[in-house]
Amino acid sequence: MKSVIGLLLSFMLLSTSLFAGGKQxxxxxxxxxxxxxxxxxxxxxxxxxxxxxxxxxxxxxxxxxxxxxxxxxxxxxxxxxxxxxxxxxxxxxxxxxxxxxxxxxxxxxxxxxxxxxxxxxxxxxxxxxxxxxxxxxxxxxxxxxxxxxxxPAVMFYRKSLTDKAGVDLSDVKSWDEYIKAGRKLTVDKNGDGKIDQYALTSPESVWEIPLNGGKGGWFSSGGNVLEPKERFINVLNLVKKIRKAGIDADLDAWSQSWLASFKTGLVATHFSGAWWGGALRTWVAPKEKGDWRVAYPPGKALASIxxxxxxxxxxxxxxxxxxxxxxxxxxxxxxxxxxxxxxxxxxxxxxxxxxxxxxxxEPVAYFGNQKARKLFAEIALKIPESSVSKYDVIARDIWITAVTNVIIGKSSVEAAYDKAKKQIENRIQ
Amino acid sequence: MKMNQQKIAPYLFISPFFILFFIFGAFPDLFSLFLSFTRWNGMSKIEFVGLKNFIYLVTRDDFFWKSLTNTFFLLLIGSLLQHIIALPLAVMLDSKVLKGREFFRTAYFLPYITSTVSIAFLFGYLFDRNFGLFNYLMELAGLPGIKWFSEPSTVKPAIAILLNWRWIGWNTILYLAGLQSIPGELIESARVEGAGRYAIFFFILLPLLLPVIFFAVSLSIIFGMQLFDEALILTGGVGGNPGGVDNAGLTTLIYLYTVGFRWGKFGLGSAVSWVLFLIIISATVTFKKIIERIQH
Missing domain, CATH: 3.40.190.10 (Periplasmic binding protein-like II)
Structure with a gap:
């Protein structure tokens, strides 16, 4: 009898919990x-x-x-x-x-x-x-x-400065073309022997563009770090080339000088995500309304920052x-x-x-009535999907050290790449 | 009954401290000690790995070694050398002939009570390449401006300038307190015996100040080895290139933070904290032995 009652109770409890579970x-x-x-x-x-x-x-x-x-x-x-x-x-x-x-x-x-x-x-x-x-x-x-x-990442540029230099940055086909234009943008305006206008703040602001903004892609499908090698070596060569061309103002990101350079005309271009337009408009360079423009990064590179x-x-x-x-x-x-x-x-x-x-x-007044939002949307739809991994942040942090070491001439491109690869591999085990 | 209450009462009175200490002091310490023997990213299951984290730190972690080298260098130029300035400053402030001593005492102490973050931001402006005061002064002196945080060689001196500015006043006040506890009769009788200013300083004041020197230098070692906020803010904060260009400003605590919170390796981060603890203890004990030897 006891076992029958026990069985019945178990059945009742089970059915109640099933219903409860079902309800949840x-x-x-x-x-x-x-x-x-x-x-x-x-x-x-x-x-x-x-x-x-x-x-x-x-x-x-x-x-x-x-x-x-x-x-x-x-x-x-x-x-x-x-x-x-x-x-x-x-x-x-x-x-x-x-x-x-x-x-x-x-x-x-x-x-x-x-x-x-x-x-x-x-x-x-x-x-x-x-x-x-x-x-x-x-x-x-x-x-x-x-x-x-x-x-979506774009190239911001100042129309008055590019016009004066006689360059058109609305459709730059390659990074070489950008550097060539950058040379014309780098000038000593008042003839005092000091350069007072550069193409960009620092080569460091460029590395993310060819690497999809550093979002995924640090590991090959086979799990190898910084592969394919050529992709990463090209980026290191690019930052080296920019520094060698002398077209960057060598400013630390977010320093006073860096922030001021966007309104004083010290730099003519900048690479960043669409949000940078809001920063320019509201607090970085509000008085430069109508002068800044946006365009695809060189070679129509796609990235999100x-x-x-x-x-x-x-x-x-x-x-x-x-x-x-x-x-x-x-x-x-x-x-x-x-x-x-x-x-x-x-x-x-x-x-x-x-x-x-x-x-x-709608035309955006800050960007000289350019239809900038259309461009942001166009780029956003084209950005490729990429797989991320839990080690991305480690790879990114170590990679930036490699980039800056190449920029300041502390490491050769190959040495910086090898060291970064070794350090990341050492970290993820 | 009354006896029992009397026995319990003291424990009840001291219990608030111990309860809080166990929750906010002992438990986190012991948990981090436990974590240092594990692999844990904060979300996964905790996996026991024995001494692996410590072995990795010592044998294969070049970031850890770089952070230690940076920290020791900054300890030397940013925290220890300042005692050579702080001590004579304290003697000057202790002088009865100096007018406005109260003002100077307050002025020296002000940097210590100001928020570290505000100071670090302010120094960020002072070190600015084009608009900063330091480069302006250098240009006035006919020297070229320095790219403080773009060159690895100038990152640590820049951090050290801030540290010295901030802590010299604190150490001066410590030494001043020590000087004021020395009986005036001792100095007076030395003067009567014909001792000069330097003889009084080196043969009377300095030996009597040894316990204060031990205290002040020990604090410098403890704070210096745990350098974090100032270096982090000056070198660009969190996110990429920890410690700035070529990791030149990567202190051990910034590394600990990066490894734990940014890279999600809490086990390794905890191991860093315990190695750092051992280093601080060893340095303090060694310094104590040195002071004791000098005293004897």
Missing amino acids: EVKKYNPDSPVTITLGGYGDLETAYKAVVESKDFKSKYPNMKVKFVTNDFAAHHDRLTTAIAAGKGAFEVEAIEIGYIAKFVANGGLTDLSGSPFNAKDAVKNIVKYAVSNATTKDGKIIAVPVDIA GGTYLSIPEQISLDKKLPAWELIKYLTTNPAAQLITFKKIDAFPSLTTIFNDPVMD
Whole structure:
């Protein structure tokens, strides 16, 4: 008798848990239930997202969702997230991740797989720029974050300076052609024997362009470091050639002199992601409105320099994951939200459906009424997908040392390449 | 009952410190010691690897060795040599004939209480190639401007200039406190006996200041070996080329941070911290022995 009762009880418990499990699987976000979601971010993301969640459309769709922001500086934000994931506690419902850090999380885990039920991110991301999605996808197809903004790389140049030098940078066919033009742009304007106009700030600002912005591609399909060799050697030769040509002002990135060079006319060109246009317009060189232009980098090289992803840490409970996912979906796939973000902080949209929006066709006053956004969109659609690995950040850090050593003449191209390769191999074992 | 309460009471009173110490002091230390024998990226399972991290650091990690060399060099020119300046400054400040001593004391101490990050940013401006004060002064003196952070050879001197500016005042105040604890009668009677200013300094003040020198230099060793913020901000912060051009400003703590937080190797990072701890302990004990030998 006892065994029969035990059997019945076990059956009841099993069926209850099965039903409960089944119920959990089909759980959906309930818009009627009040919820507060915290978004951990960096830089000026909060400015943009705050405007989005305060929009009428968001409020009507999510009347009971309150969004709080915790903003840190760039490095502190990613350190906090790393620590919170390691500790298994303390992460916010939605966490922003910069593209340079995404490979680490793709490879190491800690973030929710959004590709499966109940999120089904594969559907949500179908209109998002492909290369950006692939950077946040694991080898077995898990999507761990969704791109919210991207940064196709372009060449920025000052029209007044190129016109004066008699060069046209709107369609530079190769790096050699760029260097040739750079020689004409490097001039002693007042005849005091000192050069007071250069083509660019430093060769260091160039290396990312031929290497897809350093996003993936550090390892060959066979897992070999810095392969194919020619690709990397060419980059080292390029930076060496630029320095040898004497066309760079040799300025440290983000120093006072470096920042000033974009308004004083010390440099005529710069390579960066689309976001740099916003920086120029708002605080780096606002008075130079109408003089800066954008163009494809030499040889129509395709790269992305910057970009943001939104993710949900694994440690978040399902109750909170569901509204968090709604917020991510809204910020990444709602055209109005993407446009607000773009207008507020110049973070270029990741959503391709708005690449045909009339706003993309509008002339941009800062760029002399050039249709710059169209160019950003065109490049974004062409950037190839690349696979990332957990060692990307190590490879990148060591590679930059190799680049700077070639620039300052401390190492030959071959020696710098060999040393970097050896150091990376030594690190990843 | 009362006896029991009396027995427990002291422990209850001191317990807040120990509770906090165990949570925020002992536990992280012990956990990092445990981690130093493991491989862990912060998200994966912790894998025990024995002494592998330590062996790797010592035998194959050229970044670690470079960071140690940089740190020792900066310790010497940025933290230890300044004592030669701080001590005479303290003697001058202790002089009764000096007017405005209070002002000088405050002025010397000000850099110590100012935020490290603000100082590092400010010095970033001062070292600027074209607009910086240092290059302006060099140009006035007819010397060519220096590309402080573009050449490996000038990175460490630049960091050392900041360190000296920041810590000389702190050490001066320490020595001043030491000088003021020396009985005035000793100096007075030496003067009566005919001792000159230098004789008083070398044969009376200096020997009596040895415990203070030990304290001040030990602090310099401890802080100097853990140099982080100043070097990190001046050499371009986090992200690529750790420690700036040719890793010339890569200190051991920047390396630890890079390995742990940026490269996701918490096990190796923890091993770095424990090796650094052993080095600091050894350096301090060695210095103590030297001082004891001088005293005897």
